[in-house]
Amino acid sequence: MSYSYEVFVSYRRANAWPRFLDGTFLPMFRHWLSAELDREPRIFFDADLIETGTSWPHALAHGVAGSKVMLCLWSRQYFTSPWCLAELGHMLARRRALADTPPPLVLAAVIHDGEHIAADLGDIQRFDIQPYANPWLARDSPTAEELSNRVRVLASHVAHALEQAPEHDEKWADLAVEEFVELYRTRSLQRAVPSLGGSRP
Template identity: 35%
Template sequence: MAQGYTVFLSYARANQSPQLDKFQKRLRKEILDKTDVPEDQILFFDTTEIKTGVEWRKALADSLRTSKCLVCLCTPRYQSSQYCGKEVQVFLLRRQHFMNAEPNQGRKASLIYPVLWERPGAGLHQQLTAFNFADSGFPKKYVDKGLKALASLQSERDNFVKTVMALADRILDSVKESDLPEWPPLPDFEKIPSIFHGDDTANAYGYSIVMLHPEKAQWKPFGIPASTLCDTVAAQTSRVCRQLPAGPDLVDRIFACEDRRESVAVITDFATISTEGSLERHLLDEISKKGMRNCAVVVLADSSLSSQDAYTHAFTKLSSDFPDMVTSEVPHCLLAIRSTVTFLPDLIRTLERVNVALLKRDTPTKLEDDQSRQAAKELGVDTDVNPTLSGPGQLR
């Protein structure tokens, strides 16, 4: 099992400096003084925690998926970094999955801490403004100048120490209030979208799951929470898998997923779609009529359909109620899923079938001119013939 740190320190490589090193050492000391956490599990800072000879990508990914909270050193460079945006995205997804679990509803889960290192000229990204970067316990000069300025001046030493102490206190309070569980192994970083860039190319050929049930995201088909389903699919397929809300705009969301070549599995049960006049039945009817080529509908059978006669009757009714879906180009209606033993493998196989159908629709283009090569690079497609060396310094 990967070692879980209390803090994952996320920063842009261009902002590495003596002041940054001073900050991470002081934050580490404050947490060490206030807890019994082993010193080597307090803070992940890649330049000190990844030793020579260690596979750095795996070490970074393991720390990102197991650390308890994220500290973001906010600067203009940070918010323009694809790699930093991916790190924030992973923590946002982990936090959302944690909060979706029934026992965690109502928790604050303040597990992402933007630190004003340098004042971003355009302000904080909207995804970061949801998390307080300061309150009355922080010195005013920190808010006015940023932490790097306080770390640079001996005259501001007291304000620097007060800021780091306040940050450490809030981190420890948050970790105590919300114990974020570790995630399964992450997909390749190239497949993780950057929250700062609307990185659709990273989502391409990823997966989404919709819980079409009156209990919405709290429904547990065969006792399995939605967040666990997404985690399992991601771990077993090495693709980004997220949960889509089953609201009135579901059809539009699925169409948007198709633009990103994202495969969607709508999970429901026979009792739900048999309820006349329900939102769930209306949404499934819309999905059926639209003939969405990136969407499969997985219908779970309950114990009342254990006999062959009951199953045959149910399938006949499904075919009658939703003829467009059953006869469409991608007909994946799986009514015969009756237990956890077959549910998870069949769900993954269904998503993979839809993914293959999407891949077959996309005809590859041979790059024969500079303009095409440039367009490919803008989409994040590597056109280099010769391999290149890369490391943390090149990616951030």
């Protein structure tokens, strides 16, 4: 079995950040990564792929396990989400298991509060786009142009990371499903969850 996606986008779906991702960041990222790869990239983004009625813990698990690299959008809220931490933890565990000098499987774009990122994540390549991460960014503004320039650099590094991705291992899916389903059950016991559909908190 081969990879289903090039990139898994890991982010916290909170406040107006989905507006920034859907309307600004992802169109730029898709454009520049497509230019780097010379084809349309396969990107796992939960708003695109998880439809109402889908068991989203399974969908997230298969998305993470089936992606070559992970692009995190780090904010203060990212690190308070059990789901984001589970996604990141799965990819970091894969990286640790590979080699003494593992490939860059995780890259991060910092969109908010980059000063309070855990020290043990210091070896993850990160790109600071905080000054330009605005959900209400005006299209064709100088700020949007500068964001596009920074996303172009980010996309080139993601393309380089894709070249270094290891062969796919089918065991990753079983491990991720087990972890994500257990997390869902634990969270369900802690509070009422209205549906299996939709996006995770």
